[in-house]
Every structure is written in C-alpha cells, then in structure tokens.
Amino acid sequence: MASNRKLRILCLHGYRQDADIFRSKMGGFRKSIKNIAELVFISAPHVVPESENVADSPSTRGCSWWFCEETKTFHSKVECRFAKGFEDSIAVIKSTFDTQGPFDGILGFSQGASLVSLICGLKENKEFTHEFHFAVIVAGFRSVCQSHAYLYKKLLKMPSLHIIGESDTCIPKELNEGLMITFLEPSAIYHEGGHFIPSNSSVRRQYVSFFKRMYDSLVNKN
Numbered sequence: 001m002a003s004n005r006k007l008r009i010l011c012l013h014g015y016r017q018d019a020d021i022f023r024s025k026m027g028g029f030r031k032s033i034k035n036i037a038e039l040v041f042i043s044a045p046h047v048v049p050e051s052e053n054v055a056d057s058p059s060t061r062g063c064s065w066w067f068c069e070e071t072k073t074f075h076s077k078v079e080c081r082f083a084k085g086f087e088d089s090i091a092v093i094k095s096t097f098d099t100q101g102p103f104d105g106i107l108g109f110s111q112g113a114s115l116v117s118l119i120c121g122l123k124e125n126k127e128f129t130h131e132f133h134f135a136v137i138v139a140g141f142r143s144v145c146q147s148h149a150y151l152y153k154k155l156l157k158m159p160s161l162h163i164i165g166e167s168d169t170c171i172p173k174e175l176n177e178g179l180m181i182t183f184l185e186p187s188a189i190y191h192e193g194g195h196f197i198p199s200n201s202s203v204r205r206q207y208v209s210f211f212k213r214m215y216d217s218l219v220n221k222n
Contacts, residue, residue: 007037007104007215009136010096012112015074016062018043022109028199029207036211039107040100045092046085048072065089065115068145074111076141076171083145089115090122097130104218105134109197110171113140117179120158121151134214135183138163138197141175142182155184159217161210162188163197170195 013022019041023030030039044063049072066089067073068080097103108116116135122128135158142152160183164176173190180186189206191198 006035007211007218008102009037009039009105009107010093010100010103010132011039011041012065012093012106012108012115013041013044013063014110014112014139015064016048017109018061018063021062022112026197029197032199032204033207033211036208036215040096040103042092042096045088065111066145076111076114076175077144079144079146081146083143083147086118086145086147090119090128093119094128094130097132101130103132105132105136105214107136107138108140109138110140110195113137114143114179116140117156117182118143118148118151120156120160120183121148121154123158124154124156125151133218134159134161136161136163136210137179139165139168139171139176139195140179141171142179152182156182157184159214160186161207162186163203164188164190165193165195165198166190167192167194 011022013019023041044065046064048062048064064074066083066086069082069084106116106119116137117140119128120135137160140162162176162180164173166173180188187210189203191203
C-alpha cells in the first residue's frame with residue numbers, strides 16, 4: 001500500500017442486531033484487516049418488536065433496516081409488496097455519509113448485505129449520489145420485496161466481494177449466489193462455516209487481497 005491512509009468502510013448489521021452487537025461479532029475480522037481498513041458501525045433506525053426480538057445481547061433491543069409491509073416482521077424468503085421503513089434507513093445512511101464520511105466502501109451482513117445491494121441499485125439509478133467504490137456482501141440475498149424489484153433490473157457495476165458460507169442454513173448458498181449474479185464482476189470467498197463472518201488464516205488472505213486491490217485502484221484513480 002502506497003501510504004498510511006486506510007480504507008474507510010461503513011458497516012451495516014443484520015436483522016435483530018445493532019452496531020454494538022455487530023462490532024463485537026466482527027472482532028476477528030477487524031483484527032485481520034486493522035492495518036488496511038477502518039470500520040465504522042451504525043444501527044438501523046427501527047427497533048424489532050419484542051415478539052420478534054431475539055437480540056444477541058439481553059441488554060440490547062435488536063434493530064431492522066426495514067420490515068415487510070405493516071406487520072413489523074422480516075423474513076428473507078417471504079415476498080411482500082412494500083418495505084416499511086426502508087426510506088428511513090436510506091436517509092440514515094445518507095446522513096452518516098454527510099457527518100462521518102467519506103467512505104470508500106460499504107459492508108453488510110445478512111439483511112445489511114441485502115441493503116448494500118439495494119444501495120448499489122439506487123446508485124446505479126442515480127438515487128444515491130454519495131460516493132463509494134466497493135461493496136462487501138456477507139451472507140447476502142436478493143430482496144424479494146416487490147418495491148425493490150426495479151433496483152435489480154440493471155447489472156450492478158459496483159466492484160463487490162461476496163462472502164458465502166457453505167453450511168449457512170439461514171441464508172443458504174443458493175440465495176447468496178442469486179444475489180451475486182446481479183453484479184457485473186463479483187469476487188467471491190466461500191468458507192465451510194455457517195451464518196457468520198469467518199476470520200481464519202485462509203480467508204484472511206483473501207480479504208486482504210481484495211482490500212489491497214480496492215486500495216490500489218483508488219490510489220491510482222487519484
């Protein structure tokens with residue numbers, strides 16, 4: 001890497017998590033890329049109802065980037081017409097770019113990963129004008145909400161890294177790959193584990209390789 005500047009990456013948690021939970025679960029990943037990237041974590045603006053909430057910390061209410069219609073529930077495989085609260089989440093992310101940016105990339109996990117793909121779609125449609133240069137999508141899936149369908153009509157040109165668990169029963173490999181093909185030139189890391197962000201030595205090398213590539217392309221662009 002040509003200078004001491006690190007990549008700045010905005011991190012979006014999964015359903016029923018928040019910034020603190022996600023940060024704690026990313027400990028191994030953060031350590032593996034600490035010399036390359038600075039990670040910034042934010043929470044979704046919507047609190048999951050108690051009937052739906054199984055937050056990973058008993059002292060924390062889980063959050064959601066959007067719900068299916070009016071039910072205040074969310075399921076990655078269940079189609080719905082409207083994404084309730086989606087616009088509020090996009091507003092929070094735009095505000096974060098304004099107040100804490102700039103960011104070189106956006107990383108998302110599970111529902112947050114789906115949101116990253118939708119932001120890429122909004123950017124493709126010139127509805128998201130804040131600059132970023134790559135996407136990292138962990139345990140991602142294509143949103144099946146009807147109001148999001150138009151965001152997948154164009155191939156997404158954003159450089160992307162997809163991290164896929166071979167044993168993920170929450171977001172199976174096929175859903176990950178269904179999202180990956182909506183990107184023009186995706187990169188992929190497959191690991192043997194389930195619904196989490198791996199940080200073992202073999203995948204660590206691949207993370208570092210991707211981030212160095214992104215860094216070098218940004219330095220050369222500037």
